[in-house]
Amino acid sequence: MNVVNSDIAIIGAGASGIIASIIAARELKKYNKNYNIILLEKNKRVGKKILITGNGKCNISNTNISPKFYYSTELERAEYALSKFN
Numbered sequence: 001m002n003v004v005n006s007d008i009a010i011i012g013a014g015a016s017g018i019i020a021s022i023i024a025a026r027e028l029k030k031y032n033k034n035y036n037i038i039l040l041e042k043n044k045r046v047g048k049k050i051l052i053t054g055n056g057k058c059n060i061s062n063t064n065i066s067p068k069f070y071y072s073t074e075l076e077r078a079e080y081a082l083s084k085f086n
């Protein structure tokens with residue numbers, strides 16, 4: 001087992017953990033705090049679930065977006081959500 005010293009440990013490198021790590025690093029830098037932040041992930045790679053979102057395009061807001069790309073028995077829900085973005 002590896003032992004790593006850190007000041008802040010964020011568990012889970014999904015979208016939330018990745019963003020939390022970035023924001024924590026940015027905010028601490030503003031105050032010249034030289035803290036070590038470690039992001040721990042049990043999977044072999046970080047952000048794995050992000051890869052399957054947006055129909056494999058990683059985000060709801062990709063350029064080629066259409067409700068027909070979503071797997072659902074209620075596509076009107078996707079249509080409604082997508083209609084809220086220009």
Ligand SMILES: Cc1cc2nc3c(=O)[nH]c(=O)nc-3n(C[C@H](O)[C@H](O)[C@H](O)COP(=O)(O)OP(=O)(O)OC[C@H]3O[C@@H](n4cnc5c(N)ncnc54)[C@H](O)[C@@H]3O)c2cc1C
Nearest residue numbers: 012013014015016017040041042043049052053054059060
């Ligand atoms: C099929 C599908 C399509 C989706 N499409 C979209 C979309 O188009 N747009 C959109 O905005 N959202 C979409 N989502 C939702 C989006 O993927 C999730 O809301 C988002 O990934 C949640 O992020 P999270 O960091 O909260 O959780 P997760 O992504 O679940 O991340 C948690 C991480 O913590 C890790 N973890 C858990 N326990 C431990 C532990 N003890 N030690 C170390 N690591 C641990 C897990 O392995 C995981 O990597 C979709 C989800 C799915 C399943």
